[in-house]
Amino acid sequence: LTFRTKLLFISSFTVAGAVALVTGAVSVSTRRSFERIDRERREAMLDQFRRELDAQGQDVIRRVEKAAASPGVQQIAAGAAEYDRAQAEADAASLDFLDVLQPDLTIISSAHWPARFGYKNDWQIAPEDWNAADAFLTRIPQPEGSATALAAVRPAAGGKGYVAGARRLSPEFLKSLGLAPGLRALLWLAPHEVVDAKGGVRDPEKLDGLIAEVQRSGRQANGVVQWTADRSSSEAFVAFPLSRRGRLMGVLLAGASLREQIALERSILWTGVLVGGSGIAIGVLLGWWTTERITRPVERLAAGARAVAGGDWSTRVDVMSQDEIGELARAFNHMTEQLLEQRERAIQAERVAAWRELARRLAHELKNPLFPLQITVENLQRARHRPEAEFDEVFRESTSTLLAELANLNTIIGRFSDFAKMPRPQFESVDVNEIVRVVMKLHDARFRAGGRPKIEPELDLAAGELRISADGEQLRRALGNLVLNAMDAMPSGGTLRVRTARQDGGVRLEVSDTGQGLTQEECARLFTPYYTTKHHGTGLGLAIVQSVVSDHHGKISVASQPGLGAAFIIDLPGKQGDPL
Amino acid sequence: VAVSVLLAAGTLEAARRPRYGGELRIETRATPRTPDPSEAAFLSYVFETLVRLDDRGEPEPWLAASWTHEPARKRWIFTARQNVKLHNGALWAPGLISVADDQPIEKILRDLARPRNAVVVRAEDGSPVGTGPFRIARWEAEKSATLTAHDEYWGGRPYLDRAEIRMGRALPEEALDFELGKADVVEIPITDLRRFRQRGVPVFVSPPSEILALEFEGTLANDAIREAVALSIDRGAIYNVLLQKQGEISGALLPLWIGGYSFLFATERDVSRARQLASPPRTLAFAYDRQDAMMRAIGERIAVNTSEAGITMRPAAGTTADVRLERLPIISRDPWLALEELASLLKIPWPSAAGTPYDAERVLLEGFRVIPLFHLPDAWALSRRVRNWPHLADVWLDARETP
Numbered sequence: 001l002t003f004r005t006k007l008l009f010i011s012s013f014t015v016a017g018a019v020a021l022v023t024g025a026v027s028v029s030t031r032r033s034f035e036r037i038d039r040e041r042r043e044a045m046l047d048q049f050r051r052e053l054d055a056q057g058q059d060v061i062r063r064v065e066k067a068a069a070s071p072g073v074q075q076i077a078a079g080a081a082e083y084d085r086a087q088a089e090a091d092a093a094s095l096d097f098l099d100v101l102q103p104d105l106t107i108i109s110s111a112h113w114p115a116r117f118g119y120k121n122d123w124q125i126a127p128e129d130w131n132a133a134d135a136f137l138t139r140i141p142q143p144e145g146s147a148t149a150l151a152a153v154r155p156a157a158g159g160k161g162y163v164a165g166a167r168r169l170s171p172e173f174l175k176s177l178g179l180a181p182g183l184r185a186l187l188w189l190a191p192h193e194v195v196d197a198k199g200g201v202r203d204p205e206k207l208d209g210l211i212a213e214v215q216r217s218g219r220q221a222n223g224v225v226q227w228t229a230d231r232s233s234s235e236a237f238v239a240f241p242l243s244r245r246g247r248l249m250g251v252l253l254a255g256a257s258l259r260e261q262i263a264l265e266r267s268i269l270w271t272g273v274l275v276g277g278s279g280i281a282i283g284v285l286l287g288w289w290t291t292e293r294i295t296r297p298v299e300r301l302a303a304g305a306r307a308v309a310g311g312d313w314s315t316r317v318d319v320m321s322q323d324e325i326g327e328l329a330r331a332f333n334h335m336t337e338q339l340l341e342q343r344e345r346a347i348q349a350e351r352v353a354a355w356r357e358l359a360r361r362l363a364h365e366l367k368n369p370l371f372p373l374q375i376t377v378e379n380l381q382r383a384r385h386r387p388e389a390e391f392d393e394v395f396r397e398s399t400s401t402l403l404a405e406l407a408n409l410n411t412i413i414g415r416f417s418d419f420a421k422m423p424r425p426q427f428e429s430v431d432v433n434e435i436v437r438v439v440m441k442l443h444d445a446r447f448r449a450g451g452r453p454k455i456e457p458e459l460d461l462a463a464g465e466l467r468i469s470a471d472g473e474q475l476r477r478a479l480g481n482l483v484l485n486a487m488d489a490m491p492s493g494g495t496l497r498v499r500t501a502r503q504d505g506g507v508r509l510e511v512s513d514t515g516q517g518l519t520q521e522e523c524a525r526l527f528t529p530y531y532t533t534k535h536h537g538t539g540l541g542l543a544i545v546q547s548v549v550s551d552h553h554g555k556i557s558v559a560s561q562p563g564l565g566a567a568f569i570i571d572l573p574g575k576q577g578d579p580l
Numbered sequence: 581v582a583v584s585v586l587l588a589a590g591t592l593e594a595a596r597r598p599r600y601g602g603e604l605r606i607e608t609r610a611t612p613r614t615p616d617p618s619e620a621a622f623l624s625y626v627f628e629t630l631v632r633l634d635d636r637g638e639p640e641p642w643l644a645a646s647w648t649h650e651p652a653r654k655r656w657i658f659t660a661r662q663n664v665k666l667h668n669g670a671l672w673a674p675g676l677i678s679v680a681d682d683q684p685i686e687k688i689l690r691d692l693a694r695p696r697n698a699v700v701v702r703a704e705d706g707s708p709v710g711t712g713p714f715r716i717a718r719w720e721a722e723k724s725a726t727l728t729a730h731d732e733y734w735g736g737r738p739y740l741d742r743a744e745i746r747m748g749r750a751l752p753e754e755a756l757d758f759e760l761g762k763a764d765v766v767e768i769p770i771t772d773l774r775r776f777r778q779r780g781v782p783v784f785v786s787p788p789s790e791i792l793a794l795e796f797e798g799t800l801a802n803d804a805i806r807e808a809v810a811l812s813i814d815r816g817a818i819y820n821v822l823l824q825k826q827g828e829i830s831g832a833l834l835p836l837w838i839g840g841y842s843f844l845f846a847t848e849r850d851v852s853r854a855r856q857l858a859s860p861p862r863t864l865a866f867a868y869d870r871q872d873a874m875m876r877a878i879g880e881r882i883a884v885n886t887s888e889a890g891i892t893m894r895p896a897a898g899t900t901a902d903v904r905l906e907r908l909p910i911i912s913r914d915p916w917l918a919l920e921e922l923a924s925l926l927k928i929p930w931p932s933a934a935g936t937p938y939d940a941e942r943v944l945l946e947g948f949r950v951i952p953l954f955h956l957p958d959a960w961a962l963s964r965r966v967r968n969w970p971h972l973a974d975v976w977l978d979a980r981e982t983p
Contacts, residue, residue: 082774083821084877115880118817143880 003298004291011287015279023272027265034264035236038256041183042238045254048177049185049240053150056173057135060095061152064165067093068156076100076109077161086111090165097140097149097166099123100156108161113143123164124245125153137242137249140166148189148242148250169250171195182260186237186253203227207237207253214239214251224258234258297325301332313340365412369405376401425471425551427576432466432475432507436498439479446487453493460499466507469576470552478548481541482511482568489515489566506554506574512567518560526558545570552576602977603742604966606765607757611722611748615708618696622745625738625972626667626727627698627710630658630677631689637838637913639689643699643711644677647685654681656688665732666701667715674699690914713738713973722748739976751872755961764963764977770826771874773959782962784969788827788835788955791908792878795926795950798902805864805891806948808857809903811850812889813882815953822877827956833922833941835955839915841938845945845952854889866893867901878953879905907956919944926950 067073072089075081077100090098090111098111099121110116123138135152151166174185174197186196188211194204201207206225213221220240227233235255242250300317307315313336319329376398383394440457447455479498486496494514501508518526527546545568549556552572560566612619617627630644641647644658658677666672679688691697701709708716713735714727727743746763754766768776768783776783796806815829828835831845864886868879882905883893898904908925912918915937923930923944934940944950960969965981968974 113880113884114877115884117821118814119884143883 002295004288004295007291007294008284008287011283012280015283016276019272019276019279023268023276026268026272030264030268031261034258034261038236039238041180042254042256045177045180045183045185046238046240046252049252049254052173052176053137056150056167056176057152060135060150060165060167061154063093063095063167064152064154064163067095067098067165068154068163073100073161073163074157077157079108081109083109083117084114085109087114093165094167095165096168097147097151097164099164101162101164103160103162105162113141115143121164123151123166124247125151125164126245137169137244138166139247139249148187171197171199182257184255184257186255188239188251188253189249210237210239210253211251214241215248218243218246218248225255232259232262234262294325297321297329301329304332304336308336308339313343362416366409369408369412372401372405376405425474425548427469427471429467430470430472430475432468432470432500432509432572433461434465435472435475435479436461436500436509439476439483440498442480443483443487447496453491455487455490455493456495458495458497460497462500462502462507466500466502468507468572468574470572471548474548474551478545478570479509479511481545485541485568486511486513486515486566489513489517491515494565503571507572509570509572510567512565514565517562517564518558518566519562523558523560527556598739598967598974598976599979600737600739600976601741602739602979603744604740604765604972604975604977605744605746605763607746607749607754607763608767609747609749609751609754613721615716615719615725616696617698617700618694620747622727622743622972624695624698624712625714626712626716627695627700627708628712629693629695629698631692633690633693633913635913637915639686639693643672644692649681649685650678651681653678655679656681656685661734664711664734665730666711667709667730668703669732670701672699672701672711687916690912690917693914694912694917714740714743717742733973735973738973740972743972758961758963761963764966765969766961768959768961769872769874770956770959771822771824771877773826774824776961782964782966784960784962785826786958786970787837789910789958790956791830791833791835791910791922791952792827792954792956793833793906793908793950793952794882794903795906796903796948803947804857805862806951808854808889808891809864809886810948810951811854811857812886812891813951813953814849814885815847816849818878818881819954822874822881823954823956826959827954830952830955831945833944833950833952834915834918834937835910838910838913838918839937839941841941842955844938845941849885851888854886854891858890861890861892863892863894864902865896865900866903866905867896867898868905870895875905875907910955916940 067089070089070092072081072085072092076085076089086098086100086109089100090096096112099116100108100110101121102108105121105125107116107119107121123140125138135150138149138151139146140149140151148169149166150169151164153162153164155161156163169187169189171187174187174195177185177197184196186194186201186207188194188204188207192204194201194207206227210221210223210225213223218241220238222236222238224234224236227235235257237253237255240252240254241248242252297317297320304315304317315336316333317329319326319333379394380398383391383398386394436459440459444457447457483496483498490496490513496514497510497512499508499510499512501510527542546556549570549572553576554570554572556568556570558566558568606622608620608622610620612623615623615626617623628643630642631639632642634640641661643661643664645661647656647658649656655678658679660672660674660677664672679692681688699711703709711730711734713730713733715730716725717728718724718726724747725745727745729738729741731737746757749757749766751767751769754763755768755772757763758766770785773783773785794809819825819827819829828842829847830836830842831847832839832842834842836842866879866883869875870879879893879895883895886893893903896902908922910918911921919937919940920930926944926949928944928949931940931943934943945952962969963981965978967976967978
């Protein structure tokens with residue numbers, strides 16, 4: 001990622017994060033406020049339900065007392081009425097359920113289930129209910145199931161019987177609660193009936209989890225029910241168990257619609273998204289402008305640095321400001337100026353050193369043949385006074401010596417001339433492995449020559465052909481120089497290893513020996529023309545190698561430590577024109 | 581004073597004596613489509629049989645005055661009653677009446693006493709003509725009929741001039757018409773007997789004339805389940821409370837007064853045994869006439885009883901029911917005739933090898949395909965002027981009572 005991109009990301013994330021943080025905090029705060037208000041409303045509804053239940057219970061008690069005092073029930077209790085007479089009494093007292101019972105709870109007449117006469121009443125009536133002042137919740141069996149009802153029991157016919165009457169907990173009961181807007185009460189009645197003030201409830205199975213929780217724990221439970229795919233249809237419920245003697249008779253569900261809360265949360269969310277989006281857009285623009293001002297000089301500096309790395313030490317960058325970036329640009333310009341001056345000085349020093357070395361080597365090389373020439377000429381001058389025959393002898397020997405030494409001088413001058421006249425390479429497709437084999441074969445006789453310690457050649461060539469575009473003759477000459485150099489480095493014998501390998505589309509050629517090795521200083525100056533560590537030679541061998549490698553746009557390096565041999569590594573490109 | 585007393589006594593005596601004349605208004609649930617004697621009981625007063633069963637179920641001569649056996653011809657020869665006139669005034673002269681003697685004479689006589697074997701003569705216009713004390717003056721199929729007195733009836737003219745019969749009436753309609761004075765004789769459910777009696781309304785209760793039974797269909801309920809149902813029903817509670825002790829508890833098809841052995845069939849309740857037989861719990865589709873208050877009450881009670889044994893009786897339509905609560909008529913005082921008819925109604929093969937009605941009934945009730953519960957009487961509410969009900973030929977109207 002570029003610095004500009006990073007800066008944009010940072011500014012965008014900062015804005016978005018801040019907005020998200022604020023939005024989240026506001027949403028959480030809003031939700032908590034709604035939940036607190038809903039909880040208070042539901043608790044108020046539960047209180048109202050309990051009060052209404054008490055009022056309805058008193059009403060049931062009054063109706064049961066009225067029925068117990070009626071002549072019809074007196075007749076039933078006395079066995080003087082038909083078995084289904086209780087229906088009329090229940091209608092008269094507006095009771096949904098009515099059983100006229102014997103003291104042992106045997107049903108004499110049942111209004112809601114006439115066929116049950118003679119059976120025991122099973123409303124979970126306990127002896128304390130018979131004269132109890134309070135009504136109680138109970139489940140009443142019916143032919144088609146059972147119903148939850150508010151019941152009361154009163155004695156009848158002077159204690160000869162009892163009347164158990166009840167009213168069903170129904171939607172009408174829920175209507176009487178007078179709920180606040182957004183709030184509603186549901187009544188779950190075992191086994192599967194769910195009603196609200198309007199009657200049946202759609203998809204009552206969605207409440208199963210909450211009901212199951214109440215059934216399992218026997219305690220109040222909370223939950224949220226989403227009625228449709230739309231989240232705004234969600235409703236938060238508190239389920240309140242209606243139990244008697246440990247048996248769950250029903251569950252009151254106080255529900256608060258989450259529509260307003262969810263709408264507000266959505267509004268906050270969209271506001272946050274809008275603000276965040278706008279902030280991000282503004283941040284991007286501002287960041288763009290800022291980074292433009294910051295990164296453009298940096299990019300110019302980077303371009304200048306790349307130019308310097310490419311060899312253009314005269315590169316300069318514009319100083320656009322007086323701030324840290326401007327200071328950096330000025331420092332860069334100063335650095336390139338210094339580099340240029342130092343390079344000029346280094347070139348001059350190198351040039352002087354090279355001339356000195358050349359002069360020393362020339363002096364050394366020319367001095368050796370000149371001294372015999374001087375001695376021979378002086379001998380010839382002294383022999384001029386000798387007898388003719390003796391002079392002829394001296395003259396002959398002297399001219400022979402002069403000619404030999406002049407030929408030697410000529411050879412020395414020819415070598416220097418050859419180096420000066422290194423031809424341009426003629427590129428063609430060559431197999432480096434093949435060149436290695438040819439060179440090693442040429443020197444094979446020398447490796448095994450008698451009178452000197454044996455040198456063991458080793459070839460480690462890449463499989464197949466290693467074809468590159470190169471001048472085969474020059475490569476052979478360079479490799480030959482390296483082989484000769486390695487042999488000279490191993491006067492006591494050793495192993496000469498030549499290795500080839502494919503390297504980044506080109507070829508790596510490595511010639512190593514097990515000789516005495518080189519020092520760091522020797523390694524640094526090794527490729528300087530006319531520099532040699534040997535007692536013989538012109539110091540042009542490795543310079544020629546470097547010249548060949550350079551003309552092939554390659555690179556040569558040496559790795560060595562004293563006593564551990566040396567390795568010359570040549571990297572050549574596969575195609576000319578592609579610098580490594 | 582003496583004269584006045586004598587006159588008053590004479591008037592009182594005259595009032596007690598039957599008198600001729602008047603119209604009797606009868607309502608019934610029966611809906612005969614044709615004046616076939618086998619379709620409605622009142623048609624036995626229009627079309628008579630050669631032989632009739634008396635109150636003890638014994639055959640007695642009726643249109644046939646006597647019968648003799650001719651071994652040579654292997655036939656029974658029936659002698660027609662003299663001076664019997666048809667409703668159209670013609671003399672009934674059937675000529676020689678003979679029946680092959682391939683069956684015992686008792687069975688021949690019982691067959692001849694069947695309503696379907698009544699003497700019906702076709703008039704020239706094809707209408708049926710009988711010999712009974714009443715003739716059909718008007719016939720509207722399934723709705724109403726008017727019977728008028730047959731003045732030349734061989735047994736003597738009936739007291740009534742006319743009987744107006746409204747057919748296909750529901751019990752509540754009959755009760756309403758009776759309360760409004762539009763009917764003299766109406767059928768009432770036996771569960772209303774107490775109410776009518778408490779109000780002082782004259783009622784007539786016949787000997788048990790129909791059987792209330794559970795009839796199983798299909799294979800859902802096997803022998804064990806059917807027996808469990810039979811053992812779970814509390815007949816006593818139903819008899820005492822719902823039937824108000826009318827009729828009789830029975831585990832037999834024939835009532836005691838006809839068969840004489842119904843007490844030999846068990847009616848005791850055994851819930852624990854029933855629960856064993858019904859394990860695991862089952863549900864049966866149960867049908868009964870929900871429009872009939874008595875049937876509905878008994879059906880609901882049976883459902884409560886069987887639930888104790890683990891058998892749930894789910895109300896169902898008659899066509900899809902596994903078990904149905906039926907009222908089956910006992911058409912004859914003769915046990916053989918009555919049993920044969922019940923077997924036919926219940927679609928149970930007749931055990932021809934049975935030597936006695938008891939044996940036949942034991943075979944019929946094997947496997948609890950039918951569970952007899954109660955024998956029920958017919959009950960009528962009568963207006964105060966009706967006398968001598970239910971024998972229509974002997975009924976007369978007391979002039980002192982207003983219709």
